[in-house]
Amino acid sequence: MADPILSLTDVTLTLKGNAGAVEILHGISLDVNQGETLGLIGPSGSGKSSLLMLMGGLERATGGKVLALGQDLTAMNEDALARFRRNHMGVVFQSFHLIPTMTALENVATPLELAGAPDAFDRAEDELRAVGLGTRIDHYPSQMSGGEQQRVALARAAAPRPDILLADEPTGNLDGANGEAIMELLFGLRDKHGSTLVLVTHAPELAARCDRVVRLSDGRVEAQAKAAE
Amino acid sequence: MNMRVAARIARRELRGGLRGFRVFLACLALGVAAIAAVGSVRVSIEDGLKANGAVILGGDAQVTFTYRFAEPAERAWMNGIADQVSEVVDFRSMAVVERAEATERALTQVKGVDDLYPLYGSVMLAPDLPIAQALAGDQAVMARVLADRLGLSVGDQFKLGVKAFTLSAILERAPDDAGGGFSLGPPTIVRTDALDGAGLIEPGTLFDTHYRMILPANADLVALEAEAKDKFSDTGMRWRDSRNAAPGMTRFVERIGAFLVLVGLAGLAVGGVGVSAAVRAYLDGKTAVIATLKTLGAEGRTIFTAYLMQVGALAGLGIVIGLAIGALAPLILGPVIEAQLPVPADFAFHAGPLAEAALYGVLTALLFTLWPLARTGEVRAAALFRDAAGPERAMPGATVLIAIVALAVALIGAAAVLSGVPKLALSAAGGIIGALFLLVLAARAVRWLARRGARAKAVRGHTALRLALGAVGGPGGEATSVVLSLGLGLSVLAAVGQIDANLKSAIAEELPSVAPSYFVVDIQPDQLPGYLDRVENDPGVSKVQVAPMLRGVITQINGKPAAEVAGPHWVLRGDRGVTYSATPPEDTVITEGEWWPEDYAGPPVMSFADEEAREMGLKLGDDVTVNILGREVTAKITSFRVVDFSTAGIGFVLSMNPAALRGAPHSAISTIYADEAAEAALLRDLASAYPNITAIRVRDAIDRVSEVLTGLAAAITYGAMATLVTGLFVLIGAAAAGERARVFEAAVLKTIGAVRGQVLTYFALRSAILGAAAGVVAVLTGAIAGWAVMTFVMEGTYRFEPMSALFIISGGIFATLIAGLAFALRPLGNRPAQVLRARE
Structure with missing residues (x-):
């Protein structure tokens, strides 16, 4: 069997706040295989988003190891992590997180430019057309609806053809119809590019579309199951 | 509600x-x-x-005469109204130090005083001597700057005219320093009676006498001033009192x-x-x-x-x-x-x-x-x-x-x-509103250009630059407030810089190229032939101008007090030079009327400076009364002519026919245009042959004027700096207000693969673009203001000063970079997850 694309070993995360240290994750060990679609579910505050952030190197684990494509993210500095994401990862957030001073096209082209793609803007335009925003490429985020902004965010994440797509409740801020459309696009992009997808969600129907579902509770893996089970 | x-x-x-x-x-x-x-x-x-007021003036009241001492009747009137009257003689001369190796000469403002000087306050000397002791015999005190220039120490000798004096002390401060206004030479004080035999106070020599008075406690200054004007207005007596001791100041x-x-x-x-x-x-x-x-x-x-x-x-x-x-x-x-x-x-x-x-x-x-x-x-x-x-x-x-x-x-x-100063205030307000308007337009232009630039194919691949341009041009950016605040602060500084540099260049560079080398005053009529012989036969001298010179006060215009007719014009302020000539001097340009015939012997006529006449509302045929040496001369204006003061050549506002001033004792004034190499020998020969004359080196005078200008520019620059500091506060405010947005942008950029160097370069470029834009616009508005001031206020020519402009633009970039980068550290240091999660 091939090596897992993501491998977490005994990962802990403690965050320091005004009220003192809070333990978010308690010794999580988890593998994600190449091409797999993994759903992370669990109640609010169970640590789903934090786990996703650790997988993306957006947060640094307090203990344990996070390997992505065989490389130890916990040993990398901020810049090395950024370079790793640039080459291998795409992230989609619940609140879109587009840069408000950039047009849709510029938002999508930026990661391609950072990766040194000579045809960044052409590819970005193609990507926007693929998510149905061919006519909105010069619009700023403030001129778009939530659903449109999330499509731009999807295009931005998918444009560099990442090995791993991380999505943190991508439909959480959208109505049913828009959420449905975004999920179609997300799974469509994943199928098209063959990326590994890790998805944080509260929605059972979304979890049901994943190859495997991991349920977190109080910072621990409570259960794992094939989606069909 | x-x-x-x-x-x-x-x-x-x-x-x-x-x-x-x-x-x-x-x-x-x-x-x-x-x-x-x-x-x-x-x-x-x-x-x-x-x-x-009384200390600065040197008395409760002062009357001044030009060219002469008070007549007995005038003196008797002063003695009648005052408890004490002190006489001060004031004139320019050369202080000379003769040494075996070289002779040093320097211009000085000589003050001849009596036993009562000073009536109020005290003179500060080093060493600390009473002034009476310091001036006893043929002793003198002089300002430190002059003593240093001449290499004099206390106890050394120097000459005024043909008489030797001993420097008894350094003059640190005289109580009446500020009353005299601007002077080219540092002061020397001697006793007036010690000047006897110096050959300096002769008929026709340029000197003023001041009679300072201690008045009784109940003296009515208004009434006394009216009485002085009533009794002595036709003698050229000028009154000043402690109510306005230093009008110039x-x-x-x-x-x-x-x-x-x-x-x-x-x-x-x-x-x-x-x-x-x-x-x-x-x-x-x-x-x-x-x-x-x-x-x-x-x-x-x-x-x-x-x-x-x-x-x-x-x-x-x-x-x-x-x-x-x-x-x-x-x-x-x-x-x-x-x-x-x-x-x-x-x-x-x-x-x-x-x-x-x-x-x-x-x-x-x-x-x-x-x-x-x-x-x-x-x-x-x-x-x-x-x-x-x-x-x-x-x-x-x-x-x-x-x-x-x-x-x-x-x-x-x-x-x-x-x-x-309503006119100045309205002009300044117009300038500020104009600058604000221009800056708003510029801010919009900068945003538009940045937006276009961000989409230009040429910047694709230069991610940091494209991001910076996009941020400057995008919605919600800080472009407008930064360009406005920093731009306005820099505009004031740029305007001051442009005006200051233009004035300095006009005075220190352009003026010396057209100005004479020396201004020579107090040439007695019998000295003129010898003087001209020496100067005109010098191969290093390219041009010599000579004109007879008297001084007079314009008292009336068409029989009415002059100030009533022409207002507070500078020509009416104090005494003015007056000359005479049978024919128009070389290069004279008559703008209206005609010069009198060469042999004219009728009632007095005069030619008046064209620009000043227009400002004073004078027309051909007006009668102007001038008090010269206590005698009133009324002359009819028959012509106006161009008088250009900008070249520092001889320029008299008033010129009369010779017969009008015949008999009045006077001296001559001369300008010498010479090679720099010939200047020293000329001065040496002239000063040796004619110790009474005063030669003012124009370069030295220009330096003195430049010094005053530098001080003024410094004061205004401090004011402008306050404006700039406010601009920097606004800039820091804008940077601080934008920090939250920067934190978010940095987090997103890191998430999609930007390393910290790229994020920092983006932030720096963004700041620099805004700073450069503010600087460029400030230079533009500063140049417009500089041009307006030089053209309409100074009536000079304006030349764009690139060094000042470069300083302003660099300053703008530096300021925005510092403010921008100071607020970039937190965004760079945050982990993306912390920032992005907080916004979920």
């Missing part, structure tokens, strides 16, 4: 503290403080001049004070931009509160009033802080400032300038906050559901616009009335 509800809302909102209002307070406090401090210093100096203080207040107003305008930006940012953060209040049924006017009350309370606090600083700074710095002044100052708490500064503060705060406050009406509950930057702001309603215009008119009107 319920005012009480609005007040309650305002009070509850203010409980949140002053967060976000530090820049608001700093901008307003600094602007008010600068104006209050300048006004306080100005009033302190004016009060000092008033309180010490008073005028100077008034002008420079008014100018600095106007610069302060520019600072307040910059601060206004910061105030406006702070209120805008504050209200942006209050969108949800406003939307909620509206949902709960609050009327737009209630919300507007509630926020107006908050801003009013904070503005009041800012103004009070500014007034406290403005009142205290002159008190604390008083001794330092006084040490730099040639006059005493009375540093105390002055309510007038503080009230003026408070008025400017209130009007500015209202003017710059109404527009952003009007936006509270635009907020809809739906705004709660739109993230980050919103659309461009619409114009406020008619009521607010009318109020803004009314406030602007009130502010400009107050500046025009209170500064005492």
Whole structure:
């Protein structure tokens, strides 16, 4: 069997706040295989988003190891992590997180430019057309609806053809119809590019579309199951 | 609308503290403080001049004659009204030190005094001697700068004219220093009777005599002045008293004070931009509160009033802080400032300038906050559901616009009335409004260009540059407030820089190329042939001009007092040079009328300087009465001619036919245009042959004028720096307000693969583009202001000064880079997850 694309070993995360240290994750060990679609579910505050952030190197684990494509993210500095994401990862957030001073096209082209793609803007335009925003490429985020902004965010994440797509409740801020459309696009992009997808969600129907579902509770893996089970 | 509800809302909102209002307070406090401090210093100096009028003047009252001593009748009148009368003779001469190796000469303003000098105050000497002892026999005291120039120490000898004097002490300070105004030579004091035999005070020599008086305690200065004018106006007697002891200094203080207040107003305008930006940012953060209040049924006017009350309370606090600083700074710095002044100052708490500064503060705060406050009406509950930057702001309603215009008119009107220089105030206000307008246009142009630039194919691949251009051109950017605030501050500095550099270049570079090498005065008629023989036969001399010279006071125009007809024109201020000539001198350009025939022997006629005549409202055929040596000469104007003072050549406003002045003792004035190499030998020969004459080296005079200009420019630069500091506060405010957005951008950029160096380069480029834009626009507006001042005020030519411009642009880039990068550290240091999760 091939090596897992993501491998977490005994990962802990403690965050320091005004009220003192809070333990978010308690010794999580988890593998994600190449091409797999993994759903992370669990109640609010169970640590789903934090786990996703650790997988993306957006947060640094307090203990344990996070390997992505065989490389130890916990040993990398901020810049090395950024370079790793640039080459291998795409992230989609619940609140879109587009840069408000950039047009849709510029938002999508930026990661391609950072990766040194000579045809960044052409590819970005193609990507926007693929998510149905061919006519909105010069619009700023403030001129778009939530659903449109999330499509731009999807295009931005998918444009560099990442090995791993991380999505943190991508439909959480959208109505049913828009959420449905975004999920179609997300799974469509994943199928098209063959990326590994890790998805944080509260929605059972979304979890049901994943190859495997991991349920977190109080910072621990409570259960794992094939989606069909 | 319920005012009480609005007040309650305002009070509850203010409980949140002053967060976000530090820049608001700093901008307003600094602007008010600068104006209050300048006004306080100005009033302190004016009060000092008033309180010490008698000391500065040298007596309770003084009468002055030109070319002569008082006649017995005049002296008797003075003795009749005064308890004591002291006589001072004042003239320019050369102090000469003869040594075996070389002879040193330097221009000096000689003051011949009697036993009573000084009537008020005391002379400070080093060593500390009584003045009577220091001047006993043929001894003299002189200013340190002159003694140093001549290499003299106490006990050494030097010559005035043909007589030797011993330097008994260094003159540190004379009580009447400030009354005389600008002089080219540092002072030397001797006893008048010691000047006998020096060959300096001869008929026709240029000298003034001042009779200073101690008057009885109950003397009525107004009545005495009227009596002097009534009895002696036809003798050329000029009266001055302690009510206005140093008119030149008073005028100077008034002008420079008014100018600095106007610069302060520019600072307040910059601060206004910061105030406006702070209120805008504050209200942006209050969108949800406003939307909620509206949902709960609050009327737009209630919300507007509630926020107006908050801003009013904070503005009041800012103004009070500014007034406290403005009142205290002159008190604390008083001794330092006084040490730099040639006059005493009375540093105390002055309510007038503080009230003026408070008025400017209130009007500015209202003017710059109404527009952003009007936006509270635009907020809809739906705004709660739109993230980050919103659309461009619409114009406020008619009521607010009318109020803004009314406030602007009130502010400009107050500046025009209170500064005492309405024309200058209105020009400055026009300049500030013009600059603001230009800067707004420039900010829009910069955003448009940046937007275009960000989309240009050429910048694709240069991610940091494209991001920076996109951020500058994109919505919600800080381009407008940075370009406005920093741009206006830099504009003032650029204008000062351009004017200063132009004036210096005109005086120090262009003038010497057209000016004569020497101005020679007091050439006696019998010395002229020998003088001309030496000068004209020198191969190094290219041109010599000679003209007879007398001095006279214009007393009447068409039989009426001159000041009544022509107002306070400078030609009427004190005595003026008068010359005569049978034929028009070489290069004379007659603009109107005709020169008199060469053999003309009729009633006196005169040719008047064209420009000055027009300013004074004179026309051909007018009778002008001039008092020369106590004799009134009334001459009819028969021609106007061009007199160009800009080349430092011989230029007389008044020229008469020779017969009109025949018999009046006089000397001649001459200009010598010579190679620099020939100058030293010429001076040596002329001074040796004619010890009584005074040769003023024009280069030295130009240096002295340059020194004065440098001091003036420094004072104005300090004022402009206050404006710039306010601009920097606004800049820091903008950077601080943008920090949250930068934190977010850095987190997103890192998430999609940007390393910290790229993020930092992006932030730096973004700051530098804004700084460069502000600098370029400032140079443009500064150049326009410089051109206007040089062309219309100085009547000179304007040349763009690239060094000053380069300094301004570099300064703009440096300032924005420092402010921008200081607030980039936190965004760079944060981990993306912390930032992005907080916004989920």
